[in-house]
Amino acid sequence: MPGLSGGIMSILSAENVSVGYGGPMVLENVSLSIAPGEIVTIVGPNGSGKSTLLRVLIGAIKPQTGKVHRKRGLKIGYVPQTLHIDPTLPLTVRRFLDLPKRVADTDAAAALETAGAAGLAGKQMSELSGGQFQRVLLARAILSKPDVLLLDEATQGLDQPGSASFYRQIETVRSELGCAVLMVSHELHVVMSASDRVICLNGHVCCEGTPDVVSAAPAYRELFGTGTGGALALYRHEHDHHHHHGHDHDHA
Numbered sequence: 001m002p003g004l005s006g007g008i009m010s011i012l013s014a015e016n017v018s019v020g021y022g023g024p025m026v027l028e029n030v031s032l033s034i035a036p037g038e039i040v041t042i043v044g045p046n047g048s049g050k051s052t053l054l055r056v057l058i059g060a061i062k063p064q065t066g067k068v069h070r071k072r073g074l075k076i077g078y079v080p081q082t083l084h085i086d087p088t089l090p091l092t093v094r095r096f097l098d099l100p101k102r103v104a105d106t107d108a109a110a111a112l113e114t115a116g117a118a119g120l121a122g123k124q125m126s127e128l129s130g131g132q133f134q135r136v137l138l139a140r141a142i143l144s145k146p147d148v149l150l151l152d153e154a155t156q157g158l159d160q161p162g163s164a165s166f167y168r169q170i171e172t173v174r175s176e177l178g179c180a181v182l183m184v185s186h187e188l189h190v191v192m193s194a195s196d197r198v199i200c201l202n203g204h205v206c207c208e209g210t211p212d213v214v215s216a217a218p219a220y221r222e223l224f225g226t227g228t229g230g231a232l233a234l235y236r237h238e239h240d241h242h243h244h245h246g247h248d249h250d251h252a
Ligand SMILES: Nc1ncnc2c1ncn2[C@@H]1O[C@H](COP(=O)(O)OP(=O)(O)OP(=O)(O)O)[C@@H](O)[C@H]1O
Pocket: 021, 026, 044, 045, 046, 047, 048, 049, 050, 051, 052, 053, 186
């Protein structure tokens, strides 16, 4: 079922997409497909085109070649990489959830609860920790009950226990909403263990596979420390081909 680009089980897919922003190609013939409820992680070094691919998928940029298919009526929830909010601007979490569209108190409370941010409604956005801030962004993204949640480097700036805890929250959201999840990470080797598939992008799709769940191994603790609850796993790359373009990356 996964991998069937534009196939019957796909809710969102890209087919041979290329993007160049008027210069060298940033994405070349990239295809990918997401099935309902699936968790897909895209890894790749900085500048490998991950954010560009997300922008293509949400329809914010039109690819030069190739196609994007979205299931009719598909609702997408987007969690941005960062969001700058003027720290001098008084803005509570509850008010933030009303942007850009006012939402009912019950919906706001339910979204905060699902995102693991219950009790934060009255806090100032500027007072939140990194992990709390990401959960509030997550709450805002799920207000519309999306079919697919897109996360752009949502754990950037969080430490490993912080990332692990955020990943567990994503699993909760996925099981409560039944949505698919597509997340992007510049972390090449450590991924969310619940990922059904990991795709390594470097202008093109380098390789694709499942994460190695190593939480049973004694080495896990050493690698990831304590308090990660098995939310992290390793992705072992399987690519030893040569690149004919300018992108450099570590294949180790
Ligand atoms: N609007 C734009 N105009 C011109 N070039 C762009 C634009 N957006 C991105 N690029 C270029 O495209 C390439 C890929 O950028 P992109 O942000 O998609 O990569 P990324 O993998 O998400 O990187 P990062 O991990 O640093 O966020 C980079 O070389 C970047 O400079």
